[in-house]
Amino acid sequence: MKNLFPLILCLFLFTGHIQANDGYKLWLDYQPIEHAELEQTVSELFSGIYFYGENPSYDIIQKELELASQGFLNKMPSYSSERFQGANLWVGTREELSQFLGLEHQAKIKALGEEGYWRGTIIHEGKNYYALIGNSPVATLYATFDFLKSIQSNTFDGSIEKSDFQKVKLRMLNHWDNLDRTVERGYSGFSIWDWHRLPGYVDPRYIDYARANASLGINAVSLTNVNANAWILREDFVEKVKVLADIFRPYGIQVFLTARFSAPIEMGNLETADPLDKQVQNFWKERVDMIYEAIPDFGGFLVKANSEGQPGPHEYGRNHAEGANMLADALSPHGGIVIWRAFVYSHEIDEDRHKQANLEFEPLDGKFQDNVIVQVKNGAIDFQPREPFHPLFGAVKETNLGMEFQITQEYLGQATQLVYLGTMWEEILQSKTYRPTASNTVAGIIDGSDSKQNLTLMAGVSNIGTDRNWTGHLFGQSNWYAFGQLAWDPDRSAEEVSEEWIKLTFGQKAEVHSKIKEIMLTSHEAAVNYMTPLGLHHLMGRSHHYGPGPWVEGGRADWTSLYYHRADSLGIGFDRTETGSGALEQYASEISQKWTNPKQTPEKFLLWFHHLPWDYEMQSGNTLWEEIGLHYDGGVKTAREMRTQWRQLENQIDSARFSHVDQLLGIQIEEAEWWRNSSLLYFQTFADRPFPESIEKPEGDLEFYKQQRFPFAPGIRPNW
């Protein structure tokens, strides 16, 4: 007991001195180990670390182990200069450690692929060594993060072997960051890319960003907005990008840029951007060569073309494949790829927007180069609170398809609401497509297991900004985390991922775990209920998409709310069966035939596919009108319950984070009430029916709600 006193004293003395927890450290805040036995084990491992080689990724591993050792044990680790004498923890690649691995073991690890890793105990000459082994230095870094997470979440067991590998090749963040540092649909401050001070000044945050992503296995990032500015392709800007690429490389992260299709005109002095024009092809080839000169492992381009006013091949009578292939040809000699977004809808085509991507891309199946992947949003409209999976998944057979999720909560409470997206993504990924075979899921297409595609991709539109806690709302971090985990393995359980994040973020108290998990797992359904229940969609405020706007009309029809809810005196909903837009038919017949009948359509998608009378009888026996009211009101009640749960944790969470979340939950309740009140008052003007007895009556004046204006809401182009 003699040695205990100084340590206790230290902890006491410093507790007050440590800065308030502002969330900057994310899930990588290594806290002192509370369990004596684990502390002893870890202390031994950290007292003799041996590296089997030298390379930039190992330097990073070393720094990470030092940070972890200081956090876990309050001391620096010790290194061994020799692999046997004094060594307890081995770090290296499969090749470097091959002499200690049997042939079968080597083969098993090798089969995990370039980014796969194994960790466990190796016995050599009677002594145990714990080994972190990757198939590459970056994979060894992944093994290290997994090892550290297991300690931090109190689950490390040296006697258990663990191996893992990436199911998806490209696990990518898409930043919608503009060059002036505003972020389209960004709610956590501004862009962390300080272009003005690059290349001369390196913000330490770039390193912390790379580290956080590597800890999740994210291995690619596009830095710039898909509504692209060609300026990023200039040499002075490529010099800036190079600095970021150099920082990210040892973390295993590849850099992509967004390519503006009209760049040959805007910066190449050409009169056309026609993808079949020789000069245009040369422009791109030269530009790409210049980029690879600076960044030899440049990933390639992410392109939004012929969508929402962006230029594209249609201007020249060419199709998406011709546009994408032209860029693919320029990138191909360097190993680069083109990510071509399927989120296209033109002003000309007078079709339900739901149908347009399939109409464009199905005919092009098999026409894209091998190094092109088409990136498809999870649903056919636009990241709504809930959408059925996009019908392009399963509709093409010879086109690489990648997933585009939105981590930033454009339609899901932005950064004022706690909405855990893991469950929503899981719902999409586990959806059965019935194509190409009966057992197929979206996940099986994305990871290639069903689709057999080699080039696989899961992209997430980043929610990262300059806010100190990175994501504006502390719980936004859980969505970044969950995205990374699902990109690594699309079949992971969202619940399991939430448990993992909670343990890493909030420590080891069981009550904290259970309450926060309940909050997280109910949060998405709550948001759907108080925003767009039963398949309603696209009801938000115009332009900034902040708050309710079911009354939004005027201008382009499919940018209004009326176009989507189609409420009238008879009923509500968008008929997408054959009597309506017919979009339902774009799904496999197993789905389309069943869902053409509202009684066989999951009620969560009911009004997505059907226009139904207000008195339509729901499974509960209530009328549709009553059920809508119950859902809106239920959403509000869940939001309130979330805060009640949170407040029970007041003394179990540090005050800075407690207060941060508590204040935001207060805003969330107000916003939920605002959605409920204004939506129900508005729909009542059509339904002309009383509210169900059992719900809290919507308060306020519909006109008041309609008059609300938010010209300075974040995430949109500044309003002057």
Added chain:
Amino acid sequence: MKNLFPLILCLFLFTGHIQANDGYKLWLDYQPIEHAELEQTVSELFSGIYFYGENPSYDIIQKELELASQGFLNKMPSYSSERFQGANLWVGTREELSQFLGLEHQAKIKALGEEGYWRGTIIHEGKNYYALIGNSPVATLYATFDFLKSIQSNTFDGSIEKSDFQKVKLRMLNHWDNLDRTVERGYSGFSIWDWHRLPGYVDPRYIDYARANASLGINAVSLTNVNANAWILREDFVEKVKVLADIFRPYGIQVFLTARFSAPIEMGNLETADPLDKQVQNFWKERVDMIYEAIPDFGGFLVKANSEGQPGPHEYGRNHAEGANMLADALSPHGGIVIWRAFVYSHEIDEDRHKQANLEFEPLDGKFQDNVIVQVKNGAIDFQPREPFHPLFGAVKETNLGMEFQITQEYLGQATQLVYLGTMWEEILQSKTYRPTASNTVAGIIDGSDSKQNLTLMAGVSNIGTDRNWTGHLFGQSNWYAFGQLAWDPDRSAEEVSEEWIKLTFGQKAEVHSKIKEIMLTSHEAAVNYMTPLGLHHLMGRSHHYGPGPWVEGGRADWTSLYYHRADSLGIGFDRTETGSGALEQYASEISQKWTNPKQTPEKFLLWFHHLPWDYEMQSGNTLWEEIGLHYDGGVKTAREMRTQWRQLENQIDSARFSHVDQLLGIQIEEAEWWRNSSLLYFQTFADRPFPESIEKPEGDLEFYKQQRFPFAPGIRPNW
């Protein structure tokens, strides 16, 4: 020695664990006291703190003492519930402590005014008590900060009494922050005011901001851009402002807003904003009443009118006094004031811009209400690297005049250059105006000692933003600090202030002090030399004002560089004597008569007032052309020397801050070379003379420099 071991162990264990110094804590980073004797003294004082009352400012003092005690001593302070028993440190107002102060002492403290304070030892019944005594709770907070600074800078001496008081009534930051969080001329990220999440969410940074300002005696802040948006005057936004005002109040900080003169039209549904219109007057009265309902101690309005496109009274044939007085009438019943900017120049008047403020305001002398103060920039053009003092100082007798300095370095290296502005401000403040009397200085007008005005003001355009270190460049903090100190007492020495800031920011090492002081004190002259030596001005890039642009021409004449440097084959400079624009005559005759002769004009202002031949002989014996070259080259050399000096401190400063400043000094050298090369190459096209032998020849191609474009430079409205 027995007790020493645990402490040493603690320090060792935690050193590595403490976060990298990111500059967030500013000059308030209380570090462990190194000197044993001082530690003993402070430890005793902190072991028995007694508060003579309860109020929100004392709560803040308590929190500050706790933070300081943890930092200085690694322990929490102890409080005494009784003023004698166990008490060592007394905290209270003069009134609360009156029974321990003789009548004379009370009178002396009272004479220091509402914000004045005294600190020192009081002996009562043979026992010593150290007392922090203000004339108000906020003044006691000022005494506390002064006390803590003295400890932190290792100068505390309990036997020495210290009293101090504000020489200027309003010590104010002007934020040029837009409601969408962009900041006009902001180079340290974006606005710290998160309007969207107010009032529901309070960013902890608001409190840290208030604390930092209070530690400098800053007692007023205008939150919004002078290029104003009327939206801030809406009730929903006033609710947000109220939250900030409530936070700032116990720190002694009053909130002001910028008023857009055309608000009655834009939001009041009126057809005019004529200040003599009854309805317009009513609009403002109602608006002001509404604001005071929410914020009883609201400060008033800051107004930019009829300048650079802003609306104002001229539209209705009214003058500035009529415009200002109308607002003053609305504010007066509540004790509010109007701050009316003198930075006006219209599109119509075809006069040297230098003259316009005097032309507008001299005829209005005596016509402004008592609660109006005219805020005048330090020079007549626009915050140039160096300007002579503004001729309005001394030109009016019955108008309250306040100073407007620019802390944000719009023309002085923005946030990539280390330029200490204290010396520049001192040069202005100590300038002799010769009016109203021969001994007058600008400082004497500002603080009322010469001008006898009661309402006094020093405003600084803030350099604060969302960057983690608040000011983008760590040394930007020194300008915030120096501004606060000079606003408190305009006669303070800039050198002394720099010493103070260095000690608080970088600790106690003598070599660190002397090197950093040298860097700071030479930095402004260096910047003037490599940007605009010898009275040259307004030579920067168009719009963003980033980098050199001596070739800028076209458009409005007085927004070009050619208008100001007037270089031609014969010579260079702006003739402002009677043979030119005559602006010189706006100064007192003691100045104007002397400076009409170039030989008697300080060479630092030579080309500000004179157009002179390239071969004009300077005091050094060199020609003007040679002297220009030597100055530009000398500026570059000083910039390089600054980095050399800094690098000698590598092991004496923590690596995070060392590297931050070192990288930026690298950029500064490049920018200095860029200024020198492009300016000299450009002026050579007129002078047609070789460069002096002794200078480093300007490198590069003038055309290359002229082609540089920075559409995404910070601090301007986003370029789409």
